[in-house]
Amino acid sequence: ACSSSTMTQIQNLFVQNFTQNRALATLCLRGAFHDCWNGCNGALLLPDEINRSENVGLAPLKTFLDPFLSQFSCVSVADLINSCAVTAVKFLGGPDVPVFFGRIDTGVPDPNGLIPGPTLSVQELIAAFQPIGFDSREIVALSGAHCVGVCQGQPFCPGQNTTFGNHYYVQLLNGELQGKLQTDIDLLQDNTMRSLVQQYANDQQQFFDDFATVFGKYISRIECNQSSNGPCPLGSATSSSSSSSSSSSGVPIGSPVSFSPTQSSAPVGFTPSTFPVAFPSPGQPLQPPFVTFASSSASFFPVQQSQGFSTIIFTGP
Numbered sequence: 001a002c003s004s005s006t007m008t009q010i011q012n013l014f015v016q017n018f019t020q021n022r023a024l025a026t027l028c029l030r031g032a033f034h035d036c037w038n039g040c041n042g043a044l045l046l047p048d049e050i051n052r053s054e055n056v057g058l059a060p061l062k063t064f065l066d067p068f069l070s071q072f073s074c075v076s077v078a079d080l081i082n083s084c085a086v087t088a089v090k091f092l093g094g095p096d097v098p099v100f101f102g103r104i105d106t107g108v109p110d111p112n113g114l115i116p117g118p119t120l121s122v123q124e125l126i127a128a129f130q131p132i133g134f135d136s137r138e139i140v141a142l143s144g145a146h147c148v149g150v151c152q153g154q155p156f157c158p159g160q161n162t163t164f165g166n167h168y169y170v171q172l173l174n175g176e177l178q179g180k181l182q183t184d185i186d187l188l189q190d191n192t193m194r195s196l197v198q199q200y201a202n203d204q205q206q207f208f209d210d211f212a213t214v215f216g217k218y219i220s221r222i223e224c225n226q227s228s229n230g231p232c233p234l235g236s237a238t239s240s241s242s243s244s245s246s247s248s249s250g251v252p253i254g255s256p257v258s259f260s261p262t263q264s265s266a267p268v269g270f271t272p273s274t275f276p277v278a279f280p281s282p283g284q285p286l287q288p289p290f291v292t293f294a295s296s297s298a299s300f301f302p303v304q305q306s307q308g309f310s311t312i313i314f315t316g317p
């Protein structure tokens, strides 16, 4: 893993790029959801995986992150994606999500079709999250990530999709999310989930606190037995459990490790998160079109300003 000062440098580069195009931030957040579903392992950026239909729309994330991987050889893909996601949440106005760095990349694509699809019923959604250790209340908190970004080119939350906040829950209750994701709308059909939607709609701080805890837990799920000599700091390696699955190459994947994301120090072998990173003050964006790595002549690809979230335009290098 990189030193914490290098992680800070990386996070600052993320911030600079988000300043140019906020759509990059929402891409990163969705990327962490997908990369970590089967344990955070960096497989999302493998060509076999990024081009799957379940990852439609995420290809620009690879374009965005590849230059970081060339520039910073110390960082794993999984750490890069998750560092990007927590930086995105904060950049968009959300809470500090605790994150530690030291994830190992698998190099093998995850099985296709594991990630829950947008047409699941609420019972199916609960059943999908249960084996990876998340209950219905945690699903409600995680789904709040749809306060930002787009669904099939349209804002999830009409008029408010560029900042992180509890408007997703307010709009869900008001019926303003009709025509978007069925899995979002169906949260209202389960009594426990609907009452939590109401609580979050009334109390942004509670949403932020819960989102930080639950998303911090989500991005800490690391399969410890992927490598015999890499860091496995979050718990003892386990290679079998009732919920274990197999990767497409037949390598057994251990049960998700758990730890308290509110613990103050990084587990052994992990670099702690480096919040707060410096955020540019509003009204002082960097000059487009180039964001460059400070310590090298490598120029980052230019990202043009896009209107809202409808387009991400890459014109580089």
Ligand code: HEM
Pocket: 023, 026, 027, 029, 030, 033, 056, 057, 116, 117, 118, 119, 125, 139, 142, 143, 145, 146, 148, 149, 150, 151, 152, 153, 181, 183, 215, 309
């Ligand atoms: C609960 C199950 C979930 C389902 C079925 C789901 C499904 C989807 C779908 C279909 C899209 C639209 C993709 C497109 O049309 O381009 C999307 C976008 C997004 N999802 Fe989810 N998602 C889920 C949970 C999550 C979670 C847990 C997170 C993060 C914590 C997340 C973050 C995002 C973000 C930020 C976007 C917007 C991406 C962008 O603007 O490019 N989602 N999701």
